Amino acid sequence: MGDLALSLGVSVVRAGVCIYDLLTYPLYAAVQQPWRDRRLMKRKRAVEVGVEEGICYHNNDPPHDFQVEIRDAKITTMERALSYACKKHKHKRALGTRQILRESEEVQKSGKVFKKYELGEYTWLTFSQVDQTATNFGRGLRAVGHKSKENVIIFAETRQEWLMCAMGCFKQSIPLCTLYATLGDEAVVHGINETEVTHIITSHDLLPKFKTLLAKCPRVTHITYLTDQLQETPLDGYKEGIVFNSFQDIVQKGEDSNFSDEPPCEEDTAIIMYTSGSTGAPKGVIMSHYNLVSAIIGYAVGLDIHRDDVYLAYLPLAHVLELMAESMMMMFGVPMGYSTPLTMTDRSSKVKRGCLGDCTVLQPTMMAAVPLILDRIYKGILDKVATQGPWLGKLFEFGLEYKLNWMKRGWNTPICNWVVFRKVRALLGGKLRIMAVGGAPLSPDTHNFVRASLGVPVLQGYGLTETCGCATLMDQHDLSTSRVGAPLQVCDLKLVNWEEGNYRTTDKPLPRGEIVIGGANIAVGYYKNPQKTKEDFYESDGRRWFRTGDIGEFGADGCLRIIDRKKDLVKLQFGEYVSLGKVEAELKVCPSVENICVYGDPSKNNIVAIMSPIQKNLEDLGRSLGKQDLRRELLCLDDDINKAFLKELVATGKKAKLERFEFPTALFLTSEMWTPDTGLVTAAFKLKRKSIQIKYQDAINRMYAS
Numbered sequence: 001m002g003d004l005a006l007s008l009g010v011s012v013v014r015a016g017v018c019i020y021d022l023l024t025y026p027l028y029a030a031v032q033q034p035w036r037d038r039r040l041m042k043r044k045r046a047v048e049v050g051v052e053e054g055i056c057y058h059n060n061d062p063p064h065d066f067q068v069e070i071r072d073a074k075i076t077t078m079e080r081a082l083s084y085a086c087k088k089h090k091h092k093r094a095l096g097t098r099q100i101l102r103e104s105e106e107v108q109k110s111g112k113v114f115k116k117y118e119l120g121e122y123t124w125l126t127f128s129q130v131d132q133t134a135t136n137f138g139r140g141l142r143a144v145g146h147k148s149k150e151n152v153i154i155f156a157e158t159r160q161e162w163l164m165c166a167m168g169c170f171k172q173s174i175p176l177c178t179l180y181a182t183l184g185d186e187a188v189v190h191g192i193n194e195t196e197v198t199h200i201i202t203s204h205d206l207l208p209k210f211k212t213l214l215a216k217c218p219r220v221t222h223i224t225y226l227t228d229q230l231q232e233t234p235l236d237g238y239k240e241g242i243v244f245n246s247f248q249d250i251v252q253k254g255e256d257s258n259f260s261d262e263p264p265c266e267e268d269t270a271i272i273m274y275t276s277g278s279t280g281a282p283k284g285v286i287m288s289h290y291n292l293v294s295a296i297i298g299y300a301v302g303l304d305i306h307r308d309d310v311y312l313a314y315l316p317l318a319h320v321l322e323l324m325a326e327s328m329m330m331m332f333g334v335p336m337g338y339s340t341p342l343t344m345t346d347r348s349s350k351v352k353r354g355c356l357g358d359c360t361v362l363q364p365t366m367m368a369a370v371p372l373i374l375d376r377i378y379k380g381i382l383d384k385v386a387t388q389g390p391w392l393g394k395l396f397e398f399g400l401e402y403k404l405n406w407m408k409r410g411w412n413t414p415i416c417n418w419v420v421f422r423k424v425r426a427l428l429g430g431k432l433r434i435m436a437v438g439g440a441p442l443s444p445d446t447h448n449f450v451r452a453s454l455g456v457p458v459l460q461g462y463g464l465t466e467t468c469g470c471a472t473l474m475d476q477h478d479l480s481t482s483r484v485g486a487p488l489q490v491c492d493l494k495l496v497n498w499e500e501g502n503y504r505t506t507d508k509p510l511p512r513g514e515i516v517i518g519g520a521n522i523a524v525g526y527y528k529n530p531q532k533t534k535e536d537f538y539e540s541d542g543r544r545w546f547r548t549g550d551i552g553e554f555g556a557d558g559c560l561r562i563i564d565r566k567k568d569l570v571k572l573q574f575g576e577y578v579s580l581g582k583v584e585a586e587l588k589v590c591p592s593v594e595n596i597c598v599y600g601d602p603s604k605n606n607i608v609a610i611m612s613p614i615q616k617n618l619e620d621l622g623r624s625l626g627k628q629d630l631r632r633e634l635l636c637l638d639d640d641i642n643k644a645f646l647k648e649l650v651a652t653g654k655k656a657k658l659e660r661f662e663f664p665t666a667l668f669l670t671s672e673m674w675t676p677d678t679g680l681v682t683a684a685f686k687l688k689r690k691s692i693q694i695k696y697q698d699a700i701n702r703m704y705a706s
Contacts (some may be wrong), residue, residue, distance in 0.1 A: 013395065066332075094336070100120075118352045154201040299324055486560070494513075583653075596609055
């Protein structure tokens with residue numbers, strides 16, 4: 001009876017909404033004029049141009065005012081770009097940090113005690129203050145003995161001092177070597193020793209790592225640390241002979257010094273950025289000043305940044321995506337408020353009950369994200385809706401379907417936005433205007449869900465560290481999924497035949513092949529690795545090109561779809577090709593998946609999966625199946641749990657329209673959470689496929705044997 005009433009109620013709502021649509025259609029048509037948006041949706045975004053090999057696509061849009069401004073000002077280095085921005089916007093707010101008033105213990109309903117922050121307001125530096133602090137920091141490095149052209153490493157979390165350190169290094173022609181804060185110890189030591197640095201910039205939280213690491217880094221003599229808001233930084237227990245200075249100490253030394261700036265040339269190295277190393281030790285990518293400026297010009301035009309925007313900064317600055325985003329905001333005079341995933345929303349794990357999260361206080365209009373974050377937002381909202389009861393769940397489901405249907409025809413749905421999605425939008429401050437996504441494939445379900453529920457364009461882009469993060473970007477009128485947009489104006493994209501994988505530019509109905517990117521944004525090469533540089537980079541048609549190893553397909557409108565990766569492609573026994581990355585991206589949408597790795601043996605005709613389940617879903621399933629002991633280790637070994645999760649994965653695969661041979665036929669549940677410390681994922685949380693295979697080889701053998 002309850003299900004019948006629910007079904008009847010939803011039918012009444014649908015009927016009422018249908019009548020409302022019929023009555024208000026002429027008014028909405030006159031006000032919104034959706035045919036204009038539909039024209040923009042269908043426009044051609046790139047054209048084919050002639051090259052020596054393959055087929056090449058070029059963005060044919062006219063130059064943007066911002067590009068003209070930068071070129072007229074003859075800006076070709078990061079030092080010139082950021083100094084120009086600081087002078088232009090000198091009295092505006094630039095960088096903001098949230099005050100942490102105190103840390104206290106909070107007892108949860110379960111009886112557990114967690115440490116939480118009581119947070120205050122954002123405090124801001126103007127562009128002029130940022131420029132002066134950066135200038136003094138760069139001169140302070142010189143005052144403690146650092147020379148121009150000598151590498152320095154920054155190994156710290158994202159915060160405003162990180163960016164000012166980088167700016168200070170640029171002003172003194174000091175190459176900045178970046179390491180992810182989540183890198184394992186071996187990778188950190190590798191980066192320090194390969195770059196031969198004597199000076200490390202780190203943070204209060206990461207400094208204790210060097211009590212053991214310094215013994216393996218004989219060249220290091222100086223450490224500068226970024227202080228904590230609440231605690232003093234103890235400096236005992238470290239190798240003798242190390243000179244310690246706080247960030248503020250270095251700034252003061254620079255202010256008291258007689259050093260002047262030593263600006264770089266456009267071909268000088270600006271950054272040696274260490275990739276997260278999904279296949280072996282991290283590689284340092286050498287980016288010149290001109291590479292980075294070119295990438296900023298490309299992305300800034302694609303993102304349509306407004307000068308009254310506010311940006312939420314929280315992704316790792318050691319990743320090229322965030323570095324480019326923050327550099328663009330500086331150029332446009334956009335205030336940036338710093339945050340972390342632990343304090344971002346009112347419900348974040350470090351926010352004290354009753355305190356507001358960073359988004360609520362900052363009310364950003366722009367943010368960058370990676371698919372992992374959006375997948376968590378997606379699952380979190382669905383879980384929250386599920387707790388509201390079946391009636392509200394059905395209404396939310398109907399609202400999502402309704403909005404997506406109208407969006408794809410060029411219409412806005414203001415009443416639906418307010419009634420159904422108002423509280424969802426408030427999670428990220430309520431004023432979000434645009435979201436850029438990169439770093440990994442974004443599943444269509446997550447893309448559509450976030451786009452509709454937050455009411456903002458979710459622009460998926462494509463780029464690599466080797467291309468300074470810059471290659472393609474969707475525009476705000478592209479409502480497709482599984483695509484990454486057209487080439488940006490500063491670079492061209494080629495498709496080149498990959499015979500081994502049966503991908504050719506002559507394929508019908510659309511050309512396919514390995515993606516090769518060329519332009520001024522292509523990096524110089526790999527640090528101290530000439531062989532790998534020669535393999536992946538080359539000169540042709542008067543430009544520098546980079547072979548990505550990704551397989552792409554261009555649509556008729558000039559937009560790119562990533563369909564495969566050379567390393568991720570497996571040919572099964574009967575000749576079917578399986579893109580492991582594509583299958584994983586679809587299965588990650590499954591509500592119970594924390595992380596998943598799919599494996600295919602070429603001598604078999606099926607694939608198998610290794611999955612780390614979400615703890616709450618694991619326990620809930622255990623209770624529903626009558627399991628008495630809910631310890632993670634035991635539940636992951638239980639056959640009933642395994643079968644239930646495998647069934648859930650197959651259902652998710654069917655919904656995503658995967659082929660039958662793309663469904664995993666066996667599943668292994670691991671009790672281990674995959675973090676960078678385990679060596680199974682990179683610092684950017686990309687799978688280390690070979691490491692996972694080695695660790696779980698026995699489980700893989702058992703799955704295939706069964």
